[in-house]
Amino acid sequence: MNHDHDASMPDGVDLRALSAFVDDELTPAERERIAALLAQHPQAAARVAAWRAQKAALRALCGAPLRDGTRHDVPNRAELPGHQASGAADEPAVIVLRPRTPWWRRAGLAACWLAVGAGLALALGPLAPRLTGGAWNGLGARAPAFAERADIAYAVYTPERRHPVEVAASEEEHLINWLSKRLNRPLSVPSLQEYGYTLVGGRLLPGETGPAAQFMYENRSGARLTLYVSGTARDETAFRLLRDGNRRTFYWISDGLGYALSGPIAEGKLRSIAVDVCSALGGKPEAWQ
């Protein structure tokens, strides 16, 4: 839609000139010329009249003070009382200035925090496993295979109601001898009575580097914990946590054996049980406390 040149307008008149005439933006000579032209061409005159009306209507619509075409370059606030409606009466009287910090200061501050963060990470990084109760394995570190096997074994055997174990606790001596023999080292089964868990029994499982033993405990409400023992090729003494769903497994290595205590109970509680188990089995929990 091109309205610049309207076919209905006489030659020599373009709408831009008429428009400028309405706004009194023409040079005196041009104005003379257009005025003369309007006298001859009623259509052009009608257009100018329509636009003038439009201008007045727009001003009325927007609540601008009515004037007779004179320009005021000075700001005037609702100088006519009749224009209060959309004028100054309901205008917010304040402009809120939020403090604005220059970009370089914000950038500087950000850089400072970054440096502080990096420094903290460097300083506290080595302490992290201790601070998080062994839950933090370092960047990208994976739990050793025996801990994962312990976790899986827990998931597989603890739901068993009728055959949770191969050898029941009633034959505790036989159980210990049997598993000690298969793992080729003397085992002992710590008591968890203190925590309300009694031994259910144990079973032999295929482990990472050979046979592994799983001892199962149960409390009065039927909640179960397992202690998994397996030979491991790894040799580190750190005490760590593996999380899998709602199951938690604390694991550690002591004297060439990997131990893992698993259960769906609160981390803090499982941790204190694990610490006890560790020391009962001849480990040194003080090393990682």
Add this chain to the structure above:
Amino acid sequence: MSFEAEVISWLPQLRRYARALTGDRAWADDLVQDTAERALARWAAFRPNSNLRAWLLTILRHLYIDQLRGRREIAVDEESAPWRNLEAPQREVDGLVLRDLQRALYVLPLEQREVLLLVCVEELTYQEASQALGVPVGTVMSRLSRGREHLRVLLEGPATEPATGTAQGPARKPPLKVVRTPR
């Protein structure tokens, strides 16, 4: 007059312009607040002897266009269209006529609406409008005459052509049947 006081003295007009431009009172007030804030924070960017009003209008316009991108839906949905929220003042001109004008005003593309409001309502010279909009004076003139025609056609239909039924009536309305009344 201090820079601050001068900025403040323009606020009522900025507010009027923002209301007309957006058709939304609350939005307009926010726009003016943002404009004033930005202007006062960036006073150093203002060249002392240039036109303060044009500078303020430029800031307001940039803010408006930014915010418009986030509120695209406004111009589309008839129910929440701006003219429903803006009350036409009832004065010399018939309220109904003003309502139609209002409706037509928001049908115009932004480029035509803003130049019409700046020149007709805010009475900026073409020179000032060209500054505020950041376009040459020639462009201001073309947009203005196109906007005027567009608005006129929206309100009256093209008066110069015989009414043929396919004429461009008010845009974005279902086509109306033209029933001639015998004279």
